[in-house]
Amino acid sequence: MTAQPKTLKILTVVTVLMLAAASLMVFFYAPLEAVMGQVQKVFYFHVAAGWTGMLGFFVAFVAGIAYLITHKHIWDIVGVAGVEIGLVFMLICIITGSIWARPIWNTWWTWDPRLTTATIMELVYAAYLMLRQGVEDPDRRARFGAVYAIIGFLSVPLTFFSIRIFRTIHPVVIGGGDADATGSFDMTAKMLQTFMFSLVTFSVLFVTLLWHRIRMGKFADQLEQLKMKLLA
Amino acid sequence: MIEVRSLVKRFGPKTVLRGLDFTVEQGEFVALLGPNGAGKTTFLRILSSLSRQSLGEVKIAGYHLPHQSAAVRRRLGVVSHLPLLYGDLSAEENLQFYGRMYGVPVLHDRIGTVLELVGLAARRRDLVRTFSRGMQQRLAIGRAILHDPDVLLLDEPHTGLDQDACEMLDDVLRQVAVRGRTVVMTSHDLARAQDLASRFDILTRGRIQASVRGADLASDGLLAFYRQTLESTAQPAREARPA
Amino acid sequence: MNQVTPFLRALGAVVWKDLAAEWRSREMLSAMLVFALLVILIFNFALELDPVGRANITAGILWVTFTFAGTLGLNRSMAVEKDRGCLDGLLLAPVDRTAIYFGKALGNWIFMLSVAVIVLPVYSILYNINLFQPGLLLVILLGSEGYVAVGTLLSTMSVQTRTRDILLPILLFPIVIPVVVAAVKASGNYLAGLEMAEIQPWLNLLIVYDVVFTAVSFMVFDAVVEE
Numbered sequence: 001m002t003a004q005p006k007t008l009k010i011l012t013v014v015t016v017l018m019l020a021a022a023s024l025m026v027f028f029y030a031p032l033e034a035v036m037g038q039v040q041k042v043f044y045f046h047v048a049a050g051w052t053g054m055l056g057f058f059v060a061f062v063a064g065i066a067y068l069i070t071h072k073h074i075w076d077i078v079g080v081a082g083v084e085i086g087l088v089f090m091l092i093c094i095i096t097g098s099i100w101a102r103p104i105w106n107t108w109w110t111w112d113p114r115l116t117t118a119t120i121m122e123l124v125y126a127a128y129l130m131l132r133q134g135v136e137d138p139d140r141r142a143r144f145g146a147v148y149a150i151i152g153f154l155s156v157p158l159t160f161f162s163i164r165i166f167r168t169i170h171p172v173v174i175g176g177g178d179a180d181a182t183g184s185f186d187m188t189a190k191m192l193q194t195f196m197f198s199l200v201t202f203s204v205l206f207v208t209l210l211w212h213r214i215r216m217g218k219f220a221d222q223l224e225q226l227k228m229k230l231l232a
Numbered sequence: 233m234i235e236v237r238s239l240v241k242r243f244g245p246k247t248v249l250r251g252l253d254f255t256v257e258q259g260e261f262v263a264l265l266g267p268n269g270a271g272k273t274t275f276l277r278i279l280s281s282l283s284r285q286s287l288g289e290v291k292i293a294g295y296h297l298p299h300q301s302a303a304v305r306r307r308l309g310v311v312s313h314l315p316l317l318y319g320d321l322s323a324e325e326n327l328q329f330y331g332r333m334y335g336v337p338v339l340h341d342r343i344g345t346v347l348e349l350v351g352l353a354a355r356r357r358d359l360v361r362t363f364s365r366g367m368q369q370r371l372a373i374g375r376a377i378l379h380d381p382d383v384l385l386l387d388e389p390h391t392g393l394d395q396d397a398c399e400m401l402d403d404v405l406r407q408v409a410v411r412g413r414t415v416v417m418t419s420h421d422l423a424r425a426q427d428l429a430s431r432f433d434i435l436t437r438g439r440i441q442a443s444v445r446g447a448d449l450a451s452d453g454l455l456a457f458y459r460q461t462l463e464s465t466a467q468p469a470r471e472a473r474p475a
Numbered sequence: 476m477n478q479v480t481p482f483l484r485a486l487g488a489v490v491w492k493d494l495a496a497e498w499r500s501r502e503m504l505s506a507m508l509v510f511a512l513l514v515i516l517i518f519n520f521a522l523e524l525d526p527v528g529r530a531n532i533t534a535g536i537l538w539v540t541f542t543f544a545g546t547l548g549l550n551r552s553m554a555v556e557k558d559r560g561c562l563d564g565l566l567l568a569p570v571d572r573t574a575i576y577f578g579k580a581l582g583n584w585i586f587m588l589s590v591a592v593i594v595l596p597v598y599s600i601l602y603n604i605n606l607f608q609p610g611l612l613l614v615i616l617l618g619s620e621g622y623v624a625v626g627t628l629l630s631t632m633s634v635q636t637r638t639r640d641i642l643l644p645i646l647l648f649p650i651v652i653p654v655v656v657a658a659v660k661a662s663g664n665y666l667a668g669l670e671m672a673e674i675q676p677w678l679n680l681l682i683v684y685d686v687v688f689t690a691v692s693f694m695v696f697d698a699v700v701e702e
Binding site for chain 2: 481485487488489491495496499558559560561564565570571701702
């Protein structure tokens with residue numbers, strides 16, 4: 001077993017510090033939104049978590065393609081890492097969204113395209129984990145996982161558009177869109193800074209977690225190999 | 233006809249074949265013997281291009297696996313312990329289907345010949361579902377030789393057959409399948425293997441540990457040879473293990 | 476030409492084999508049909524269909540029926556290949572493996588359309604509504620193509636797992652949601668007699684889905700069968 005690389009140690013510390021800084025910025029630096037009040041602060045981490053979740057699924061998609069081309073086991077580890085992290089952050093995104101939606105939309109849940117798509121994504125990647133569980137042979141498991149990660153990721157935009165053509169009430173804060181949606185607001189400079197910093201923080205957090213998870217996957221492999229050696 | 237060098241097959245952390253070397257000349261009938269879990273089936277699946285080796289070189293009829301697998305598959309006939317037949321199709325229709333997949337010319341006549349050879353001409357229009365295990369296995373041999381392959385791979389063809397069915401199967405094998413073809417058969421039935429094969433290779437611990445020609449064996453010598461090989465290969469490994 | 480002919484011959488052989496076997500036993504189609512009719516029956520009582528509400532939800536009921544009956548068919552079609560080791564038999568043939576994929580997918584498509592061909596008149600009679608409209612038939616054609624394109628690929632995977640038939644709907648449904656949504660809306664709009672402008676976006680979505688997922692399934696099928 002190899003010791004934790006120095007870069008990873010530093011990265012972990014930096015991530016923790018950035019998370020703390022981001023939390024402080026959200027609560028003390030960013031101004032209170034006039035209409036929504038405190039609950040608007042959920043927005044900073046809500047969007048950042050959604051972004052990180054998508055990043056995770058995207059990494060799994062790319063790792064899936066890479067595995068099918070190279071047949072290198074490391075890509076399978078990367079794929080699982082991406083899916084697991086994606087699942088957790090997408091769940092955080094949905095939950096924080098619900099917390100925000102309760103006072104603003106007056107409901108915990110609504111069949112809005114983004115919300116629904118996020119939920120369907122959770123189901124897709126839960127199915128991914130179930131698929132892997134049903135396969136014994138590690139090579140086959142990796143191949144099936146890769147295929148499903150590719151198919152699943154490609155279905156996401158289509159799912160989104162299919163629900164999008166129904167009317168949406170989700171505010172589109174980034175990149176304009178329908179300004180009349182309930183709960184939309186204009187960001188002040190300080191809000192924008194906080195938001196951007198959260199986004200960067202979560203991206204760094206993503207890299208750190210991914211790295212740790214890949215290392216863990218490698219260790220699990222080594223453990224299996226050691227077990228085999230003992231049994232042989 | 234078959235050349236295998238330093239073949240390694242891993243399933244994740246588990247190594248099943250560890251640097252296996254194996255050569256078969258044209259026209260030889262080799263029986264691969266070995267205990268359960270020795271990797272016989274895995275090895276045969278690699279030879280039949282259904283599985284891909286982790287390392288090493290596999291050459292059949294001059295073509296490399298896995299890169300020239302289509303060329304290899306055209307020259308291969310495979311019989312496994314499953315018949316690879318469709319229950320809801322008749323014997324004739326099954327052969328028709330496989331004949332089309334292989335692009336067999338003058339298929340109708342060829343099917344007639346093959347059914348005659350495996351002794352199922354009278355049942356050609358019956359559904360495979362209604363066949364006994366022995367008949368299914370004979371039809372499976374018919375399916376495997378339909379495209380007149382150079383190499384025949386048999387994976388435990390006797391599994392699940394009773395005494396009579398085994399003997400009929402052996403007759404069919406001797407008469408039609410084997411003639412002029414290169415054959416590799418896995419088996420754990422030593423007596424049956426000795427009846428059929430001309431060479432016996434013993435596969436255990438991921439390698440071919442010993443090989444003997446039928447001509448060099450006494451009529452009941454195979455069992456002794458087999459036991460001796462297993463014992464001699466098990467011994468050093470046990471000592472190597474840390475206490 | 477030399478490349479194309481063996482490909483088409485093998486594809487045709489796979490389709491012919493599936494149709495011939497099904498013609499013999501009629502196991503799959505009869506199971507799918509009875510199941511489909513049962514689903515419609517259950518909906519009748521579960522939703523207490525009234526003459527006014529019916530027109531709006533007919534499309535929904537039809538597609539739920541097709542989706543559920545479809546998984547029965549997909550599971551059965553792959554189980555047949557696995558039972559006597561036939562999948563290995565297919566893979567041993569010296570043909571491009573994608574010919575096997577397209578053959579199986581085409582067979583599954585034909586089975587789904589056969590179910591539709593029988594369900595539509597029965598539903599029309601039961602609820603006194605004319606479902607034989609060219610627009611609706613087009614939607615069924617497009618929707619079921621996307622469904623079997625992904626379904627054939629995923630059933631080839633699920634049949635090779637420990638959990639087999641339980642797994643297929645779990646893998647398949649979240650992926651085919653766009654097909655179901657688009658097909659339901661397009662069918663509903665046709666039945667409601669809406670203008671083409673209301674229907675076109677859904678048809679476009681179906682076509683995009685069909686193209687994307689047929690192409691991707693075709694590209695990755697090798698990885699699903701090769702060891």
